[in-house]
Every structure is written in C-alpha cells, then in structure tokens.
Amino acid sequence: MGFRSHGLEPRNSLRFIFFCCFAAVLQLSTVSAGTPAPTDPSYLRELIERARAAHLADEREWHVLLHYNRNLFGGFTSMQDDPGFFMAPEGKTNPQAELAATLTKFFSDELVGRSKQPAQCAFVARYHWLKDKLQFDDRRLPPQPCERFWRWFNEFNAETISVIFPTGFMNNPASMFGHTFLRIDAKGQTPQTRILAYTINYAAEVPPNAGPEYAFKGVFGFYPGQFSTIPYYLKVQEYRDIENRDIWEYRLDLTEQQVRRLLMHTWELGNAYFDYFFFDENCSFHILSLIEAAEPSIHLLDRFPFYTIPVDTVRLLAESGLVGEVVSRPSRSTLVRRKREAMNDEERAWLNRLIRDPAALRTERFRSFSVDQQAFILETTSDYLLMRGSGGGAEGEPFREKNKSILAARSQLKVPPREIPIEPYVKQPDLGHGTSRIGFGAGWRNDRAFEEINVRAAYQDLLDPDYGYTPNAQIEVMSFAVRHYYNESQARLERFSPLNMTSISPIDSLFQAPSWTLNLGMNTINYGSCQLCTNGYFNGGVGGAVESTLLGRQIFYAMAEVEADASKAYEDNYRIGGGGTFGMLTNLTERWKLVASGTYLRFPLGEKSDDFRWFVGQRFSLTTNLAFRIEYNHRSHDNDVLATLHLYF
C-alpha cells in the first residue's frame, strides 16, 4: 500500500530491489515494444469520421468504459480521477474528443497510462469495442500483440465471476456494513479448490501510519481507491479466519463474452484510480461498474445516487437475474458454535477441558469415547484454538502450541471428519429486509395523542428482523422522527440521530466479546416545567451478555453507561452522569421479537438529578419488508406509547 505516494527509504531499498525481480521479465517485453508502427493518417481520419457519424461517443458502452456520468450542466464528467486514464487532455469531460484521441493513439505504440503499454493494450476493452463497431482493417491499423495483457488474462482461465460478500463486522467501524469484491472463477474449479481463484478487489490505498484523520479522509474521498487481484485464499484468511465473518458467495451467470469484457475493463482500471468515498463511491459501487462493463445494457449504478451499502448491491444483482448459485462460507467462530451445538453435554465438557489442557486427551476417559466422537471433539478443539491463535501475535502463541498437540492426536485417528450442516451466523443477506426504513405511527405521550413519521437511512436496530443481518447488532445511521401532537399547530422534530450503535454478544465458556453501545442524537423530553423540550445527548456503555434457554431462547445483557445531556430544561443547560442498563432480547417466534430494558442514571454534574427509564418493545413481521411494532417508553413522569407500521426498502 501507499507505494506510489511514498518515497523510497534506504532501509527498504534492498527489499525493493528484490521484489522488483518479479517484474523484470515482464517489463523488458513491454519496454522493447518494437519499432514505431507506420501510421496511416488517412485511415485514422476515416475512422474518426465514421465514429462521429455513428455517434459512438454517445453510446452507453463508451460511457461505461470511461465512467462518464451526466453532470449538472448537462454534459459529462468521468468519475475516473487519474489523468493517465484519458488519451485527450479534456477526456474527463469530453467523450467525443476522448474517442478521437483514443483512435489516434491506437495507431501508435507509444507507451501510455500508468501501466506503460501501447494504447491498444492499456485500454484493451476500448480497443476491442471500437474494433468491433468500426470493423478495423488490421492491415491499415495493425493490432499490437499485447502479450502482457494476454498472459495476465490467460492466467485466470476464467469461466465466470462470483460476487463475494463478507458480512458485517461490528468491531470495526469501516466494516460494519460488510464488503464486496469479485472472484474470478476458473474453468475446472471445484468447491474444494475455489480458494485458489483470484479476486478483483477495490479498496482505498491508505498510507501506512495514517492517523485519526483517516476516518475523515476515507469518508470524503481523500484516498485513491485502486483495484487489485488478491488470491481468494488470502481474503478467506482475512475474513473467515481472522475477523470471524461469515462469507456469502454469489456466482453470476455470465457468458464467456461478458466475462472477457469484464476482465478487459479490469485491466484498464490498473491504469486508474478513483477517489474513494466510504459511503458512495466505495468498493460496492465500483464492483458494480465492472459488472456494467461486462453487460452495458444492465443499469446498476443509476440505482445508487447517494450511498451504496454492500448488501444492496448484492440484492440488486439478484433482482437483475444475474445470480446463480449462492453458497455460504461460515467463519471459524461459526464453525465452533455449530459444532458445539451438535455435541452432547459430555462432549461439550471435554471440548472445554481440552482447550484448557490438551494433555487430557491421553486420559482413559477420553479414550473411552468412540473414535468418531474423539475425532469430532479434537477437530472442534482445533478450530477453536486456531480461532484464538490466528493472526500470529504473541498473545496467540499458547493457543497455537496447544493446537499442535491436538492435531498430532487427531492425525492418529483414521476416520474422516464428521460432516454436519453448518448454518451460517448471518443468514443469506440479500433475503433480509431492505436497508432503509420508513414508519407511520401513532400513540399517546402521557395524555396527549400524536401521529408520527419516522425515517432511517440505514440499517438495523435491535427490534428489526435479524434475517440476513448480524444478530443482536444495531447500526442506525441518520434516523429521524417528526411528530404532530394533538392540539399543536405544527409538527416538531421529535428525534434525530446521526449514529446509534449497539452490539450484544453473549459470553460463554468459549466466547468472551464485550457488549457495547454508542448513541448520539437529540430527543424530546418532558422535564420539570419544560414540556416537549429539545435535548441533545451522548450515551456510551460497555458490558456483557449471556444467552439463556430457560423459556425458549433469550439474551440478557447488562451495561455500565455514561451520558451527557444538553437542554434548556436543565440548570446551566446540561447534566452529566452515569449508571447502568439491564435488558433482555428474545425471538418469541420467527416473526415476533421482544426487547425490554431498564436503565438507572444519576447525574452529579450540571443539573443534579436522576433518571429511571423503562422500555418494552415488540415487533411482529408481516412480510420481509413490512413489520408492525409497539413500543412503550417510560421516563420519570413521562410515558410514551407508540405503534408503528414499518416499511423497509
């Protein structure tokens, strides 16, 4: 990373020289690209004229390949930000001039673009499209061999493309919504060898040692985003083994021609970068642009004018009818959970014991299990130890040492591993509810009736259906509610929150992630003599959760919290304090979920006060994208009952 933006430091130069030997051979072939081809000015003029007459610069294909978008002034601007991507100086905004300049460069073997190849090779998709449209005469416009491109292309041996979606990862803000990239599925690839395929990944190039400014820069496009072809086994290691994220794989039904166009355009983008915008022009957005290059008649990008959430792109592809087989690749932690669920109590006890003390596998008692049982316990133990030891840090060393003993014992048992169905933790994402939501509600606050409209840009709260989302995780971005109280002349902004997150992870003998919450926004309070007063708040907390199966399946959680409030209702207009919350979540049926919580907060700073809050909410799903909920909110001398019909879209 950051290769292009950083000077070469002396202590790295040895590595630099060394790594360059990879490329030396390839570079030679490009640099010695032969004598200048004879240009044929009259044929060039003819081609430019024919292209103009056929209005090729107005065609969808040309706009897709150059990433032109209609701008505010009715013209076109390319989203591409690297000048080397254009053959004409004004190419970023002038499709016609760019097309003429591109044709001109096709007659030359001058090395262009960042990849330093003849234009026919650097922009191989443009070349083949124009060649097809204008029926180039190879004698008058000799084709370049483009060995470097064809070597690259043939190495993939591509049959089709899969869209890969690692699901969200709550403990990293940038990965909350998941990620998407493409996998180039090779001919003859089997489910057992899929990890050998290459991927096409789009990501921001963050310089090493980036400070806190990264978040700002990442959101607002200060980093260049670039494409790379990382082997899938590395991505699997990153997401499945290290970050413990379930991965979903969507195989696209593409023709050979479409796959070829996609790869040709990918090659062109090796010359390019786009400014990376976290919400808008992000990984998912540009992955869609590659699929548009495969099949320009499909309009995908138009559907995402403001922001692109990875799961929405997957859903859109599924709706476009491009998706064939869908399979999941459960994370290491999901493997451990599911295998443990398949165990009986005694096996589970041995799993815990072997994790603590692998030497116990030599005991008589363990040996008295059937060989199949022993193997299953050892495999699960190894999965757990690999999970804790992944990443190579010193803190993982004891787990890796234990894993050696476990695997050595496992290799003595000549039975195949037990095949059990592994249900992913995050269910098929594109079948979940839509990421945006609008609600129409009504209720009473104390003795005043009201009606309410609420909107949320994204994504999921604790009461929403879990299907396709990380269970018990809440991420709400940009939500607000407008209320009209009975007898009031106008409606008021009742609530607004830019960000509102909660992660609840049950703790047990094997998994010990903390639960936490972070909320920022404004709400409407009744406090003392101040009725319906605006209050700004910041609230954060951390704690733990446990799962219980007393009555069905519930999760109980407790958190210690701090809160700061600002409102004119308070003396000195603020109060700061802390306290705690105890809560419970349960899915009563597939469609019906209940959440209840109680909070006590004491505010010693500012307005000295305390607050006792209750919340009970229930949601009933009517369809995937339609749900009804009733929520009861209690604060001191303030009771609020709200019934809402929610539509997800």
Added chain:
Amino acid sequence: MIKRVLVISLALLFGLQAGFALAAATGNPDTGPGCGLGKLAWQNYPHQKTIGVQVLEATTNGTFGSGTFGISSGTSGCTNDGQVWASEKTNVFAAINFDNLAQDMAQGRGEHLSSLATLMGIPAEQQPAFFAMTQERYAFFVQAGESSPSAMVKALNDAVATQPKLAKISLNK
C-alpha cells in the same frame, strides 16, 4: 507464527536471507514501499486485533495487500501485474495457509489440502490416497513445514514420488 513462517519461508524461497533477517530482527512493520508478493511477509496484519490495523482497515474496508496485487501498476517498475509468480504458486500457498493445511492433514481432508494437491498437480482420483498419506505422516510433514513451508512442499513432492500407494495408483493409470 504465521508471520514468522512467512518470513522464513519467503526468505528461503527466494534466497535472500540477509535482507529478511535484518528487517525481521528489528520487527519492522510494513511502513514503506514494497511490492510483489513478498510484501505480505511484512504486513503487520497478523496483529489484527491491534488498533493500528483497525485504523488502517477503517478506510480501506480490508486492503490486505492491495498494493501487492495491484493490476498493471507499471510505472512502479515493480509489478507482476498482480499475479503470483507461477513457479512459486505452491510454495506461496503453503506458506500462507500453513495452519489450515496442518489441520487438513491431521484430519485427512479439507479444502486447503485439496487445493494444495491441485497445485501440486495430483489428479483428482489420486487425491484421497494423497490425503491419507499426509495424515499418516502428519508429524513428519508438519515438522518440515515449521522449518519452512517450501521444505514441506518438497517433502510432500518427494513422498508422492516414492509412496507405494500413490505410485501404484499412478502406475495403474
């Protein structure tokens, strides 16, 4: 360990022990330029639970080696156009996936072991015998792999060539 294995293996792999050892001794995370697959060895990524990587990842949405595998990044003068050097595919795969391979060998099958067998050119019908052999001689191969994954690949190749069962199957073919 992954990191150590990678460092060692890639050093042996490409015969540049001096440079690697130097950098490894200082424990220098990847702070500078670099390209080619070797850069992976330097990524401080393995300590994924540290803030640093999360910060890094925050904007990147996971940029595990996007520079490393950049497509046709020609002006750097340092590219393999983002693909793994053909002759080193097996060694690189073994180095990066050593933990998963060890697990697969111990249980006598698995995705990573199948992929390794495919890279080694073992035909599908011979793979079950190959898997059984890796389980049988698990301790030996893993020990080789701990010194360097390329040594493990070599040991596996030698074993395939001499193992009676596999040899027989290939004779029958």
